[in-house]
Amino acid sequence: MANEAGTDAPAVDGEGVRRRDFINIAAVSAAGVGGVAVVVPLVAQMWPSADVLAESSTEVDIGAIQPGQAIKAVFRKQPVFIRNLKPEEIEAANKVDVATLRDPQTLAERTKEGHENWLITMGVCTHLGCVPLGTGEGESKGEFGGYFCPCHGSHYDTAARIRKGPAPKNLHVPDYEINGTVVKIG
């Protein structure tokens, strides 16, 4: 109240914008905008940096992978499963009624035309990101013959679709193209 008494503007029934009010709002707004602007770099520095983003594609030679075999490749520092499906595995995947699946997709939708035997998916469980088993010789392939995540018990089938357990989605299919025996991921 004391500083109101010292104001130089004549009070007109307590209405109207005084110069002091304007300066107050202008100063607080400028400080507020400045404060918010400073937060942007502080938050943005947490996003993946340019060098991390630069490693965004990988080429893998798949010529030596026999039917029934699978390998793990590295894409963005995460495992990618490249699997050469056997005819009976393709058949098993196609026999499933898609409507009954948690994440309905056909094998054809998850592979490239003319390369239906090449099942290329991220090796990252869609539950919490563990690497499922099933690529190596003798590893558990789960109840549906595809992959099995040991962390929380998710079972994937021969199209790497989620069939049982807590994972919400099928194993993610990354962008890739097949040129002869070379697959380019990313």
Place this chain on the structure above:
Amino acid sequence: MSFPWAKEYKPSHPFMVWMDEKLPLPRLVYNAVGGGYEVPRNINYLWNFGFLAGLCLVIQIVTGVVLAMHFGGDTRVAFDSTEHIMRDVNWGWMLRYGHANGAAAFFAVIYMHIFRGFYYGSYKAPREMIWLLGVVIFLLMMATAFMGYVLPWGQMSYWAAQVITGLFSAIPLIGDPLKEWLLGGFAPDNATLNRFFSLHFLLPFVILGVVILHVWSLHIPGSSNPTGVEVKTESDTVPFYPYFVAKDGWTIGVFMIVYGMFVFFMPNALGHPDNYIPANPMQTPAHIVPEWYFWPFYAILRSFTQNFLIFDAKLLGVMAMFAAILVWFFLPWLDKSPVRSATYRPLYRKFFWVLVIDVLILGYLGGAPAEQPYVLISQLATMYYFLHFLVIVPIVSSIERPDPLPFSITEAVLGHDRAAASDAQG
């Protein structure tokens, strides 16, 4: 604030008199944890865990700061520098084992402290704010412990980072970008390790700050006590110094024996051998489990295996896990009984012990593999956990007929309270 009969700080040395005029820090300490803080005379050993928790925080900060002098927060050197601490740094093995087991000790002490609160109704008015700040401290502790566990960059470290940040990807729409933002990449890597190191160093000091608020808000109503009856007269309290400093000193001795047993004779008993294998993003260990102090919450996370309505199982698990702690924030209002202590609440007391057994079962299940029958049992135990807080506590607190309370703390201790009785008559 304090009771009117609390002793006042009276410095006698001229320097302390001078100091008291310029910066009354000694006065603050005297009133907080000295002769100036009056404490109910009947508090039992369960009240010692708050002081022990403070000691654990100090142990963690001291050992942590010196460990940081030898550790490198970079994926190329983190694992090796941890081994360098173990093998080459003078007394490094003791500092690291002390820090790793210190985290476990901190949680053990905090769980006793929290369950003391559940039993004696410490969260009830006028102490709600103390309780709320305590839950905040617990959440900060969990974050700090998790990030610390990632630092040695062993297999368990790496997969803990992967799984825990994976929890955030369950959030609809923003989940995946949020996970990338937290990790600074598509999977845990150098950016992740480095920021976790930075935050792991920072958060203990944030915890210290909230602990100061916790103690500050405690000193407004004063400590609770096993009867739950508020302090009435001078005969109900004794000064913190020397009485409870001495009593806390005794439990510190007991604590140090147990802690020393772990650090010196079984330093890896609570750890996982897989964490002595360097992080390998291509290979998940066969059996990944968090540290024992996260097991009850981990069991709750894993108990959701079916989608429900629009929520998928993963999101439900994550929400339930966080809700298991967030529900504590509402406890002061869920428990409507005006009687604080379970000593005088025959029905609540039974359900308290059922909750203890339920949490122990969840703890066991969280460490067990994700198979039947463990999954089914953890579903039942999870259901009971939420039933306790959301249904049983509110209902019991409205229908229960409590036992008669003692007139005062003094009466509870001595069997009579002549001073207070004559006051009441006069």
